[in-house]
Amino acid sequence: MVFVHVLGLMVFTNTVLRRYLLLVYGVVIPFILCWLIYAWHGHTHELYVNFFHTLLNLESYQFLSYKALAIALGTTVVLFAISALKILQVLVSPFPGKDSETI
DSSP states (O other): OHHHHHHHHHHHSOOOHHHHHHHHHHHHHHHHHHHHHHHHHTOHHHHIIIIIHHHHOOOOOOOSOHHHHHHHHHHHHHHHHHHHHHHHHHHHSOOOSHHHHTO
């Protein structure tokens, strides 16, 4: 999968190949080091089950109920609306200055 991304970046951008190889190196080396540590201790099956299998697992899990999700999203929207209205209020109201003193 990383190879496809790097190939796409190489084709559609004008960056040098060295940067893409560093990108691949930075992504692949942590996985290799993790595998080496598990292999050293003889637990490669646990690495496969707990890491790679969970990445490829297509079962869906519901960690939040729809009510909790609606409350969290609603709270976010309300707080965004309040802040946006405050910003608009500041932008619309006249700033105190020389023009307001002449009245």
